[in-house]
Amino acid sequence: MCREQGKRMRHPIADLAAVVTVMDDGGSSGRLRREYKILPPGDIRNCLVALSDDEALLSKLFRYRFAGGGVLRGHSLGNLLLTALTGITGDFAEAVRKSGQVLAIRGRIYPSTLQNVTLEATMEDGRVIAGETRIPRAHGRIRELHLRPRRVRPLAEAMSAIQQANLILVGPGSLYTSVIPNLLVSGVARAIARSKATRVYISNLMTQPGETDGMSTAAHVRAIYRQTGYKLFDYVVINNGKISPRVAKRYRAEGAAPVATDARELARLGVRCVRGDLLDDRGVIRHDSVRLAKLLISMFLAHSDTH
Numbered sequence: 001m002c003r004e005q006g007k008r009m010r011h012p013i014a015d016l017a018a019v020v021t022v023m024d025d026g027g028s029s030g031r032l033r034r035e036y037k038i039l040p041p042g043d044i045r046n047c048l049v050a051l052s053d054d055e056a057l058l059s060k061l062f063r064y065r066f067a068g069g070g071v072l073r074g075h076s077l078g079n080l081l082l083t084a085l086t087g088i089t090g091d092f093a094e095a096v097r098k099s100g101q102v103l104a105i106r107g108r109i110y111p112s113t114l115q116n117v118t119l120e121a122t123m124e125d126g127r128v129i130a131g132e133t134r135i136p137r138a139h140g141r142i143r144e145l146h147l148r149p150r151r152v153r154p155l156a157e158a159m160s161a162i163q164q165a166n167l168i169l170v171g172p173g174s175l176y177t178s179v180i181p182n183l184l185v186s187g188v189a190r191a192i193a194r195s196k197a198t199r200v201y202i203s204n205l206m207t208q209p210g211e212t213d214g215m216s217t218a219a220h221v222r223a224i225y226r227q228t229g230y231k232l233f234d235y236v237v238i239n240n241g242k243i244s245p246r247v248a249k250r251y252r253a254e255g256a257a258p259v260a261t262d263a264r265e266l267a268r269l270g271v272r273c274v275r276g277d278l279l280d281d282r283g284v285i286r287h288d289s290v291r292l293a294k295l296l297i298s299m300f301l302a303h304s305d306t307h
Helices: 027-036 043-048 057-063 078-090 094-103 157-166 177-186 188-194 217-228 244-252 263-268 289-305
Strands: 016-020 108-111 118-123 128-130 140-147 168-172 198-203 236-240 272-276
Touching: 016 043, 016 157, 027 043, 027 078, 043 057, 043 078, 043 094, 043 108, 043 140, 057 078, 057 094, 078 094, 094 108, 108 157, 140 177, 140 272, 157 188, 168 289, 177 188, 177 217, 198 217, 198 289, 217 236, 217 263, 236 289, 272 289
Parallel strands: 016 108, 168 198, 198 236, 236 272
Antiparallel strands: 118 128, 118 140
16 A cells, blocks of 8 residues: 655765666757767756756756857756767766866766767567667657667666665656666666665656657556566655646647556555655646655655664
8 A cells, every 4th residue: 555654854865876778869959969979968968967056056057058049048058068079078977077076966966877878768569769869759659679789888876876876866857767667777687686775766746748648657667677586676756736727738738648557556565655745837737846856855764773
């Protein structure tokens, strides 16, 4: 059964590390990846901004996106700065570290790998689709994901962060083009499976058209287990807040629906589920970061008290 989680919180997280996928091939990131032969900076930039003071001028500069019709159209300043720092340092991971220093972020950010990796999906109808942005547009069920090259070396610092963690969070994010790709990097899923940490999957709020149509939370977890070959989670976190009818209607028109939960099926997968009102649907549907953080910390402390 799913249970409500209390809000007990004795102390904040002392150290935070984010391991981020580097397989984006669309938009500004894709253009910079093709033109400058660097890893795509967009997801890293988003994490840098998320861990910085969101109201600080430098954070706003990192989020600034150029408009107009020139060559800079669509690029964010943060992406360009990460590209420039990679050129200066000759090392993408070092560029990320220095950017974190500039923004005075709370935590550490690591790309999952420094290899140039392409995401590849084999569809149920046999088609093979290459490229993160092309996969959701293929309009079919995904049978299996692969990385190209097949064996991808993880960043040593990212592996160390996983191995030393007390609390491991996976998600929320696009199941097949964000969450699973990181877990396919060699050794990552195995390290999580062997970890003594509290391991948590944060369920998406909505299905993603062209990627997870009709998939429940249990189906998301099964897909992760099938792709990695490991049972990775102790808990799954699920929202029980109600989406406003106006916002729900707009999402339905786009082909998205709330992710359904089957507590019995999750129990059969060996995962305990924890519910909370985690919804922020002011304009767009997303998790309320403060309420989610409180729930995760209180859940971690409760789990630690029983082990």
